[in-house]
Amino acid sequence: MSSEEYPIIRSGGSLLLAWRTKNKNVLIVGGGEVATSRVIKSLEADALITLVCPEKGLKDELKYRIQQKQIHKWINREFENSDLEGIDMTLVAIDDPIRSKEICVMCRERKIPVNVADVPLMCDFYFMAEHRDGPLQIAVSTNGQGPKLATIIRDRLAENLPKGIAGAIKGVGLLRQKVRETDPSHTSSKKRMNWMSRICQQWTLEELQQLDEEKITTLMSFYENDDVPNISLIKERTLQKDRDETLEKQIDSNKKGRIILVGAGPGDPELMTVKATKALMSADLIVSDRLVPPAIFSNVTCEIRLAPAKSGEDKTPESQDQIQTWCLDALNEGKTVIRLKVGDPFLFGRGGEELAYFRDKGWNVEVIPGISSALSAPMAADVPVTHRGLSDQVLIITGQGTKGRFPELPKYHEMRTTVVLMAVGKANELSKELLDKGYPENLPSVFVENSNRPEERIIPATVSTLGEVVEKQQVVSPATLIIGRSVNALTI
Numbered sequence: 281m282s283s284e285e286y287p288i289i290r291s292g293g294s295l296l297l298a299w300r301t302k303n304k305n306v307l308i309v310g311g312g313e314v315a316t317s318r319v320i321k322s323l324e325a326d327a328l329i330t331l332v333c334p335e336k337g338l339k340d341e342l343k344y345r346i347q348q349k350q351i352h353k354w355i356n357r358e359f360e361n362s363d364l365e366g367i368d369m370t371l372v373a374i375d376d377p378i379r380s381k382e383i384c385v386m387c388r389e390r391k392i393p394v395n396v397a398d399v400p401l402m403c404d405f406y407f408m409a410e411h412r413d414g415p416l417q418i419a420v421s422t423n424g425q426g427p428k429l430a431t432i433i434r435d436r437l438a439e440n441l442p443k444g445i446a447g448a449i450k451g452v453g454l455l456r457q458k459v460r461e462t463d464p465s466h467t468s469s470k471k472r473m474n475w476m477s478r479i480c481q482q483w484t485l486e487e488l489q490q491l492d493e494e495k496i497t498t499l500m501s502f503y504e505n506d507d508v509p510n511i512s513l514i515k516e517r518t519l520q521k522d523r524d525e526t527l528e529k530q531i532d533s534n535k536k537g538r539i540i541l542v543g544a545g546p547g548d549p550e551l552m553t554v555k556a557t558k559a560l561m562s563a564d565l566i567v568s569d570r571l572v573p574p575a576i577f578s579n580v581t582c583e584i585r586l587a588p589a590k591s592g593e594d595k596t597p598e599s600q601d602q603i604q605t606w607c608l609d610a611l612n613e614g615k616t617v618i619r620l621k622v623g624d625p626f627l628f629g630r631g632g633e634e635l636a637y638f639r640d641k642g643w644n645v646e647v648i649p650g651i652s653s654a655l656s657a658p659m660a661a662d663v664p665v666t667h668r669g670l671s672d673q674v675l676i677i678t679g680q681g682t683k684g685r686f687p688e689l690p691k692y693h694e695m696r697t698t699v700v701l702m703a704v705g706k707a708n709e710l711s712k713e714l715l716d717k718g719y720p721e722n723l724p725s726v727f728v729e730n731s732n733r734p735e736e737r738i739i740p741a742t743v744s745t746l747g748e749v750v751e752k753q754q755v756v757s758p759a760t761l762i763i764g765r766s767v768n769a770l771t772i
């Protein structure tokens with residue numbers, strides 16, 4: 281064994297420990313400046329203090345602390361031997377060296393640790409120059425060589441500590457507690473310690489400082505797999521949870537009556553948002569458009585009413601009245617009502633009109649977006665609606681329009697993909713309109729019938745053959761038509 285392998289012992293030091301004095305009986309003898317400082321330090325360490333000093337010798341601060349009942353027991357006289365009964369530690373700060381020595385000797389006979397202020401030979405332990413910030417304590421000892429210097433070094437250290445270090449320690453403390461609660465077994469000790477160390481190393485002090493109950497709960501979900509995520513992921517997930525909880529609370533409080541406009545997406549239940557799914561589960565009544573396929577309701581337990589008319593084209597004012605009456609009646613009964621629409625409520629779903637109606641009646645309407653088939657149908661047909669070199673813009677129009685008129689179409693542009701919703705009924709007229717606006721006859725087009733549903737069909741066409749294809753292939757609604765050079769982007 282070589283001597284270089286092990287550290288050299290530098291004798292003459294003190295054993296630095298953090299002494300836990302909570303509820304321990306600490307005797308303090310004296311009532312001046314030094315005794316006062318001993319009282320404060322002992323109180324900060326939750327000790328039970330017995331103070332021995334005649335009233336005339338007490339500093340004002342000590343009188344105040346006695347009055348505030350912070351001193352467990354004050355003995356209003358000079359020290360007597362019996363005061364050491366049941367004492368765990370003695371601190372002497374009096375101006376009488378002989379008495380000080382006597383007290384020290386008595387303590388040592390009784391094995392009570394003792395400190396006589398400023399008399400190193402009578403100290404079983406020294407006090408140190410200390411910096412305190414929340415749970416952080418930094419103590420400096422010069423082992424009696426230079427107490428003043430100890431305070432100067434302490435101040436220098438404190439000045440150079442990173443800001444918010446106490447907050448970081450508090451955050452880590454909370455997290456450690458949670459980890460031990462979650463996975464208390466002795467065999468997990470290595471995993472716990474390793475994970476905690478990695479968090480402390482990978483997160484900055486500023487980040488650790490931001491650990492609160494909510495973020496800790498989110499962070500704990502990574503503990504199981506032994507993952508250490510970065511704080512931005514934790515923040516994002518926590519925020520999302522907050523939003524979900526707010527929504528759940530809103531939905532739960534069905535006493536007040538709530539109405540939520542929900543987009544059911546293109547038809548595949550898995551393409552609904554999590555928020556929409558949760559909303560459906562907590563509803564008392566769902567008033568749904570007829571086009572919403574039954575699969576969307578497979579887990580729903582509440583009452584479902586289908587709108588009397590199938591879709592926009594045969595929607596009469598009466599059918600709209602019926603929908604509104606159903607909703608208002610249920611709302612007045614304090615129910616949570618979901619107005620469910622295919623796709624997205626605000627994209628050709630007339631969601632805006634319904635929102636305005638219920639808002640006008642004094643109801644606060646929430647809206648949960650859905651995936652519109654304007655974007656999901658092209659995907660189903662392998663069409664990227666924008667594609668470098670082929671398309672840098674998307675136009676979404678309805679094939680129906682109000683009062684049988686198409687929306688005003690812009691002139692053809694080769695870099696644009698045109699998506700037509702509700703495209704089946706007037707395919708011939710649409711074809712003419714497009715050709716009028718300069719769309720090339722052979723421009724690739726594709727119908728996506730029942731997109732994102734089991735019965736989905738992809739039917740190719742060109743601008744000039746739209747009507748013909750609908751007829752020959754018996755294309756039925758709901759169908760989405762996509763027109764433009766991007767249609768063949770992935771096939772050529």
Ligand SMILES: C[C@@]1(CC(=O)O)C2=NC(=C\c3[nH]c(c(CCC(=O)O)c3CC(=O)O)Cc3[nH]c(c(CC(=O)O)c3CCC(=O)O)/C=C3\N/C(=C\2)[C@@H](CCC(=O)O)[C@]3(C)CC(=O)O)/[C@H]1CCC(=O)O
Binds near residue numbers: 396397398409
């Ligand atoms: C750190 C601090 C903690 C505390 O007491 O709470 C503390 N002394 C403090 C201040 C301080 N004390 C003195 C001065 C005057 C200037 C100077 O002499 O430097 C100042 C400075 C001032 O007042 O600003 C005089 C002094 N002190 C001792 C002697 C005797 C001797 O050296 O032999 C003499 C000479 C008496 C004489 O000549 O007559 C002895 C001790 N003082 C200790 C601790 C222990 C050693 C700790 C260490 O070295 O690490 C030890 C051994 C025993 C003990 O008392 O536990 C506290 C800072 C409080 C704060 O700022 O938070």
Ligand SMILES: NC(=O)c1ccc[n+]([C@@H]2O[C@H](COP(=O)([O-])OP(=O)(O)OC[C@H]3O[C@@H](n4cnc5c(N)ncnc54)[C@H](O)[C@@H]3O)[C@@H](O)[C@H]2O)c1
Binds near residue numbers: 310315333336339397
């Ligand atoms: N004041 C300081 O800044 C300072 C600094 C360093 C060292 N010291 C030393 O520390 C000791 C205490 O100084 P201080 O300034 O805190 O106090 P002090 O010297 O102002 O007063 C001494 C205190 O001890 C009490 N006392 C005296 N005999 C007692 C007894 N037998 N039982 C109970 N109480 C008794 C007195 O009533 C008084 O409250 C002294 O030895 C002093 O030299 C003081």
